Amino acid sequence: MDEKTKTQLASCGSFTGILLLLFIILSGLVFLSLSSWENGLRKNTDYVLQGYSENLHCGEMLPIKEGIVTSAAFYQLMDKDTVKGYAAIVRMTTYYGPVPAVFIQEQNSSEVIFAGVYGLRSSINMEFSNDSNDLVINYWKDKCSRIFDEYKKSLEDGE
Amino acid sequence: MNKSLYFIFTAAAFSMLVCAPGRFAYGFVLMLEFLLIISGASAFSYLVKTLKLENLKSVLNLAFIMFLTIAFKLVLVLVSPVMALTLSFVIYVPAISAFMLSSVLTNEEKTVKDGVAKNLVTSLVFALFTLVFFFVRDVAGFGTITLPAKYGITEKVLFDVHKSAFFSFFASVPGALMMVAVTVAVIILLQNKFSIIEKAGTQNDSE
Amino acid sequence: MILNSFLFYFIFASAVLIYGIGINSNAEVTYSRKNLLPVIIKSYVCVISTVVFSFLINKFLLLPVGLIELYPMFALLVFMALSVFIEILIQVTAKKSASEFAIAFLCVVLALNEGITLVDAIIIAFSCLTSFYLLIPFLYAILRRIDSVKNLDAYSQKCSMFFIMVVFILALYSLNISWFNMGLLR
Numbered sequence: 001m002d003e004k005t006k007t008q009l010a011s012c013g014s015f016t017g018i019l020l021l022l023f024i025i026l027s028g029l030v031f032l033s034l035s036s037w038e039n040g041l042r043k044n045t046d047y048v049l050q051g052y053s054e055n056l057h058c059g060e061m062l063p064i065k066e067g068i069v070t071s072a073a074f075y076q077l078m079d080k081d082t083v084k085g086y087a088a089i090v091r092m093t094t095y096y097g098p099v100p101a102v103f104i105q106e107q108n109s110s111e112v113i114f115a116g117v118y119g120l121r122s123s124i125n126m127e128f129s130n131d132s133n134d135l136v137i138n139y140w141k142d143k144c145s146r147i148f149d150e151y152k153k154s155l156e157d158g159e
Numbered sequence: 160m161n162k163s164l165y166f167i168f169t170a171a172a173f174s175m176l177v178c179a180p181g182r183f184a185y186g187f188v189l190m191l192e193f194l195l196i197i198s199g200a201s202a203f204s205y206l207v208k209t210l211k212l213e214n215l216k217s218v219l220n221l222a223f224i225m226f227l228t229i230a231f232k233l234v235l236v237l238v239s240p241v242m243a244l245t246l247s248f249v250i251y252v253p254a255i256s257a258f259m260l261s262s263v264l265t266n267e268e269k270t271v272k273d274g275v276a277k278n279l280v281t282s283l284v285f286a287l288f289t290l291v292f293f294f295v296r297d298v299a300g301f302g303t304i305t306l307p308a309k310y311g312i313t314e315k316v317l318f319d320v321h322k323s324a325f326f327s328f329f330a331s332v333p334g335a336l337m338m339v340a341v342t343v344a345v346i347i348l349l350q351n352k353f354s355i356i357e358k359a360g361t362q363n364d365s366e
Numbered sequence: 367m368i369l370n371s372f373l374f375y376f377i378f379a380s381a382v383l384i385y386g387i388g389i390n391s392n393a394e395v396t397y398s399r400k401n402l403l404p405v406i407i408k409s410y411v412c413v414i415s416t417v418v419f420s421f422l423i424n425k426f427l428l429l430p431v432g433l434i435e436l437y438p439m440f441a442l443l444v445f446m447a448l449s450v451f452i453e454i455l456i457q458v459t460a461k462k463s464a465s466e467f468a469i470a471f472l473c474v475v476l477a478l479n480e481g482i483t484l485v486d487a488i489i490i491a492f493s494c495l496t497s498f499y500l501l502i503p504f505l506y507a508i509l510r511r512i513d514s515v516k517n518l519d520a521y522s523q524k525c526s527m528f529f530i531m532v533v534f535i536l537a538l539y540s541l542n543i544s545w546f547n548m549g550l551l552r
Binding site for chain 1: 367370374378379384385421424425429430432433434435436437439443478479480481482487535539
């Protein structure tokens with residue numbers, strides 16, 4: 001092999017090597033952060049759910065296989081110890097920037113309810129409510145409904 | 160910091176200032192990320208030069224910047240998952256901005272340390288401006304000062320926003336956009352005035 | 367559903383004004399060059415093809431393994447490869463701009479993040495790019511109108527752009543308000 005091919009092979013080799021190393025480090029970090037993601041977001045969703053209705057809290061995380069799981073988390077909705085439906089905490093981009101919004105769907109209904117936003121106070125929190133015909137909230141309700149329907153369908157297919 | 164450099168920074172990091180949530184905690188985190196990426200990218204460019212991979216420079220730089228961003232997000236998940244969730248799109252903006260700023264950043268210094276330090280100093284004024292900007296947005300828009308905390312953000316309430324709901328406009332995206340525009344206009348005005356005074360001063364000296 | 371997604375990212379939560387994609391490039395408004403059309407076609411083709419390939423990589427490679435957080439890295443590599451390939455095909459000789467890369471890549475990231483199905487992701491990417499390119503004539507028209515009245519230097523033009531965008535965002539937010547709410551009359 002002449003010199004030029006050797007240098008080109010060396011370049012390609014170092015390029016691939018660098019990329020592989022970066023992927024390996026990131027994969028390690030992903031697995032380290034999994035439990036923090038699940039538990040931390042469960043705490044925040046519980047906080048909002050308790051503001052909505054006293055006995056509600058989150059159960060197990062749903063194994064949703066969509067790209068949206070990098071900016072959302074989905075849980076079983078529990079009323080004390082009984083499974084009541086599904087809950088989701090999603091990043092909803094609004095007029096005030098992105099906010100973590102909680103949506104719930106009860107088991108036998110197809111309606112998704114907006115339960116609240118985590119971390120917003122007073123006059124700005126009043127802007128967000130389930131009754132408003134806010135186009136952004138309605139869009140996300142629709143999206144959550146589709147995700148829950150897909151999950152229910154995958155459960156039925158799995159059985 | 161001269162006028163054009165300031166503009167380049169503001170233009171590149173504009174979406175970070177305007178479209179992020181208006182709380183100091185988020186501004187602090189985004190600023191940390193921005194500085195991390197600037198220093199990481201300048202250090203990495205020296206590695207690329209050493210390995211003689213100049214023809215693949217832009218791809219490698221971008222890949223490394225994206226690596227730093229995703230790694231930062233995963234570390235943020237370990238610290239405060241809800242902040243990582245809220246910032247899950249905005250966190251890619253400083254990465255793209257840092258790439259766009261690569262034309263103003265230098266990698267011609269002799270050692271890696273000098274190069275990284277010089278780039279950090281260039282970015283520092285912008286970093287401080289961003290922190291002040293988010294602080295004002297937080298206080299005016301929400302009436303609180305927020306800091307990152309385990310599993311969320313901690314709030315120190317300063318005053319009840321019910322009484323001054325008008326200022327909650329600054330918590331929103333158009334409010335932030337207006338604040339940036341007004342700040343930039345004021346800075347241009349001041350710089351023009353100072354340059355007139357300077358010119359007058361040098362004219363007097365030459366006479 | 368398709369129209370809903372398109373309108374959402376185009377108007378209701380505009381990708382440019384609320385998500386912030388390309389908000390700084392719009393403020394520059396240097397798009398008075400004649401060969402804008404090949405650049406636009408190239409960016410649409412590039413973005414949509416990247417979304418398709420990256421979505422398939424996400425679905426069949428990353429999601430089963432649980433490494434979906436790495437999707438921007440893969441999207442970036444696919445994007446760069448496709449961008450070079452399409453440039454050879456279309457032979458676009460326009461000057462390469464970092465801000466055009468920024469806008470296109472952010473659209474891809476947003477589409478992959480928020481798209482539930484492949485069609486949804488394509489619609490979102492298409493809608494974000496359309497919202498960016500369609501805002502330019504509006505801003506340019508207003509800027510030309512201001513220019514005819516008052517001569518502004520480059521920096522003042524940028525400031526006026528920001529104020530115009532504030533007005534746009536407020537105008538779009540008016541869609542959220544129920545103007546005929548009876549509470550107003552009480």
